Amino acid sequence: MKKKTSVLIKKKIKKFNKKINIPGDKSCSIRAVLVASQCIGVSKIKNLLESEDVMDCVKALKLLGVKIIKKNNIFKIFGNGLNSFKVKKKLTKIYIGNSGTSARLLSGLLSTFPSKFYLYGDKSMNKRDFTRVTEPLENIGAFFYPNNKRTLPITIEGTSMPLAQTHFEKKGSAQIKSLILLSALSTPGTTTVVEEKISRNHTELLLKKINADIKIKKMKGRNLITLKGQKNLFSFNYTVFSDPSSAAFLIALALLTPGSKLTIHNVLCNETRIFYLKILKKINANIKIKNLKKISGELVGSITVSASKLKPIIISKDVGKLIDELPILFIIASLTNGVSRFKNIGDLKHKESNRILETKKVLDQAGIKSRVNANSMIIYGKNKINAKNKSILVQTKGDHRICMSSMILSLATGIKTKINNFETVNTSFPEFSSIIKNIGGKIAIK
Secondary structure (H helix, E strand, O other): OOOOOOEEEOOOOOOOEEEEOOOEOHHHHHHHHHHHOOOEEEEEEEOOOOOHHHHHHHHHHHHOOOEEEEEOOEEEEEEEOOOOOOOOOOEEEEEOOOOHHHHHHHHHHHOOOOOEEEEEOOOOHHHOOOHHHHHHHHHHOOEEEOOOOOOOOEEEEOOOOOOOOEEEEOOOOHHHHHHHHHHHOOOOOEEEEEEOOOOOOHHHHHHHHOOOEEEEEEEOOEEEEEEEOOOOOEOOEEEOOEOHHHHHHHHHHHHHOOOOEEEEEEEEOOOOOOHHHHHHHHOOOEEEEEEEEEEOOEEEEEEEEEOOOOOOOEEOOOHHHOOOOHHHHHHHHHOOOEEEEEEOOHHHHHOOOOHHHHHHHHHHHHOOEEEEOOOEEEEEEOOOOOOOOOEEEEOOOOOHHHHHHHHHHHHHHOOEEEEOOHHHHHHOOOOHHHHHHHOOOOEEEO
16 A cells, blocks of 8 residues: 655745756656567667656566566566567456556557456546547457446457557547557558547657558648558667656746746657647746757757746647646646636546646635636636635645646745645656755655
8 A cells, every 4th residue: 555645835935046857758658668568679768767657557567478677777678579468367457556548558459469458546547537448449349348337447358350440539639549559550451540639649759760660641730640550560779758747847836936947958848748838938938948859759858947927828729738737837827917718628537636626626725716617717817825824735636746736836825735645746756856855845745
């Protein structure tokens, strides 16, 4: 059982000027180990994020017979090719913790392996919608039990005769797109994904790097992705660079703390991951990206941000490009004079918590007015908050981004805040608290 921790913040952070590094990207880490498991030979991955989510994915692969060892900060994945998992039982039980990415993408690989697998996660993960996995994979021939089950735990029975399909991805979900592409690796014929809402493309870039038979045709407002399956893939070397979604919280703190400046080195600057920065620049944020270079198809650079007088935020489209950054954007909006409006954000209800309602609970306690419904949020922001006689208690269970966003709000305003269930931050950003302390934040962990 995980040790429960809480965090107490009593003081506003003082201005700072720091240069820091943050851990590797979670999305790329999970994709790298999953793809490596299907390659022939030993793949070497540097700077893999060692968060709970990624390590649960590694444990799942080991349970499926994939040899994985760590030496000198390099993870070696000993792959035996497509559909090379080794199972000893008729039903293999696989625990994926809080990692929706691992559960969904791994299901893509399991869907073409002729065996039964029982997938289950922690309490938070077991409440999240899984129909976005079952629907496309049932179309290729996989079965899920019990019938019409919408959440984990669930049993998946892979098929030995998967059928190539044309899939229409309308949610702007990189996870749905990726699980389809991973299932397509072992599917005869050509699988097509019509990506009607553009989302993260780490899976496509990695598959291109290892010479999978994948083609991407850019069209107006959408992409046409085709992948020809059953081509042998071979081992690769890969470096995971710093997570821009984790950097988002520290960027927000620098923007909201007068006189502050922060530089974060070696950050993944993939076009599908820095929409958050583009939104911030539109509202007058002083942000610069320097030293850009392309490595394994991914852009990497240094991000420098200085405290800025911001304008209200208006977001109504391309939400899939910043779905993970929306909670911290809500905090920025709440501390910016004027009315900020967020539309088409309904997918936040299907994350680790209902992030729309959980954010409103935090803002209500801070005395910041907001209005929400199932698909939108309006925040009436103000840049001067009287912290006296105010306190915030955050009791959200299993949502790392609500925990980190709440800490940024407290450090930026000085509102006394207690955040329970803070151990969940270890799923994505184990070093978060130590980095906050490094740049001057006064926090107590119990």
